[in-house]
Amino acid sequence: MTASSGLTIVIKLGTSSIVDEKTHEPILSILTLIVETVTRLHRDGHRVVLVSSGAVGVGLRRMDVTERPKHLPRIQALAAVGQCRLMSLWDNLFSHLRVAVAQILLTRNDIADRTQYVNAQNTFEQLFDMGVVPIVNENDTLAVSEIKFGDNDTLSAITAAMVKADYLFLMTDVDCLYTANPRTNPDAEPIEVVSDISSLEADVSSAGSALGTGGMGTKIVAAKLGTSAGVTTIITKSSKPGNVHEIVKYLQRLQENSTAAASGADTSTLEVPTAPLHTRFLPSDTPIQSRTFWLLHGLNPHGTLYIDHGAYHALMNKANLLPAGVIGVEGHFGQQEAVRLVVVERPSADALNGDFLHHAHEPKEVGRALVNYGSIEIAHIMGHRSTQIESLLGYADSDYVAVRENISFHPEDRHSHPVTPALTPALEEWKSG
Structure with a gap:
């Protein structure tokens, strides 16, 4: 049963939260509490997604x-064994409370294609409409380093953005973030609300368990991703899953x-409400849209384009990326395919062989782009006007290296414009065009 006024909630569970680190046995007491909590949220009319690690641990x-x-x-084989057992366990526990579940396994390849990304969104929406709880995990059976999310904290943030979640809960072995390690420093103070992650001063030295891949640092990264997409991100204690329901009621009040x-x-x-101890990361006032998030975080970049400040200025004013603004190419x-966009100073006339890339003054990645030409073609046309593309390549698929709708800037760069730049070739062509 769902309600249009209900919230969309993503709950991420690490391996150490549900599998004993020494015996590798599922921690049935915690799993049962999680199922009860999700069911209560579900019956309150909320849409709930579980992002569950643990396949390798159960396989062990x-x-x-x-x-x-x-x-x-060997890890992938164990994941194949464990994933089957883990989903069977989830399905069995939820069935006692008459809640249907669905398995969704993802790698970056599954969302790298825009159509597949939208299809995944539609699948989640249909499952919500059917009253089903999706259980998401990385497809460890197939994933290699090039297409892995890296950890399920990152996967949960991307999932939260994909389903346009209201809340992302990152369950961990501490109640919240602290100003110092509370295990070793009695003066450590809890951090209950974080409005600006970039100014966060906290101890994030927790390295994760022997079975898992994440620590507190990965949760901060996930919180940055989630809040940039408008998702309130919450860290709370995994051994007390009931906290999630209490925190949701508290925030509603x-x-x-x-x-x-x-x-x-x-x-x-x-009534002045109270809630269990937790850290709440407030969402951005200007969250990035779904397509922008996909360009920035759904794709693995395959190379780098170095652009000058004139090109950057033009892009910030909604222009397309002209070849005249590109001053360096790196990668194949x-x-x-997706590439990084890095702003550098245009090299002097005597700079040779791209050495400026290694001596540029504070080069800065500002965003990502899907390019209209490959690295070899861009290396031939960079620095030239669009009218010269056909004579240089023998064809001209586009006047632009990348069109503006296929370019996304990191949140901190979306509202910052460089100081009025010198009249570079890209800026000159943009203004004249």
Whole structure:
């Protein structure tokens, strides 16, 4: 049962939260509490997604392997064994409460294509409409380093953006972030609300468990991704899954009180809510849109384009990327592949063989782009006007290296314009065009 007024909530569970680190046995007490919590949220009319690690850990137990192997094919084989057992366990526990679940396995390749990304969004939406709880995991059976998300914290943030979640819960072994390590420093203070992650001062030295791949650092990265997409991201204790339901009720009450105050109602008798200890990362006031998020985080860049400040200025004013603004190419990539965009000073006339790339003054990655030409073609046309493309290549598929709709800037760069740049070839062509 769902409600149009309900929230969309993503809950990420690490391997150490659901599998014993020493015995590799599923921690049934925690799993049961998670299922009860998700069911309560579901019955309250919320849409819930679980991002569940643990396939390799469960596979280790099933095959009586004592330590996580280092050989990738062996890890993938154990993941194949464990994923089957893990989903069977989830399905069995949820079935007792008459809640249907669905398995969704992802790698970056599955969302690198825009059509597949949208198809994944549509699948989630249909599952929500059917009252099903999607359970997401990285497809460790097939994933290699080039297409891995790296950890399920990152996967959960991308999933939260994909489903346009209201809340992303990152369950961990501490109640919240602290100003220092509370295990070793008695003066450590909890950090309850973070409005600006870039100014965060906290101890994030937790390195994760022997079974898992994430620590507190990866949760900060996930929080940056989530909040940039408009998702309130919350860290709370994994051994107390019921906290999730209490925190959601608390935040709903806060919203109700805030709405009442804004309407001029008498709020003196309103109940002041309390909640379990947690850290809440507030979403960006100007969240990036779905396509922008996909360009920035759904694709692995295959190379780098170095552009001058004139090109950057033009792009920030919604222009397309002209070959005249490109002053360097790095990597090997083809048409319609993703690349990094890095702003550098245009080299002096006596700079040779691209050495400026290694001596540029504070080169800065500002965003990503899907390019209309491969690296070899761009190396031939960079620095030239669009009218020269056909004579240089023998053909001209486009006047632009990349069109503006296929270019996305990192959130911190979207509202920052460089100081009025010198009249570079790219800026001159843009203004004249």
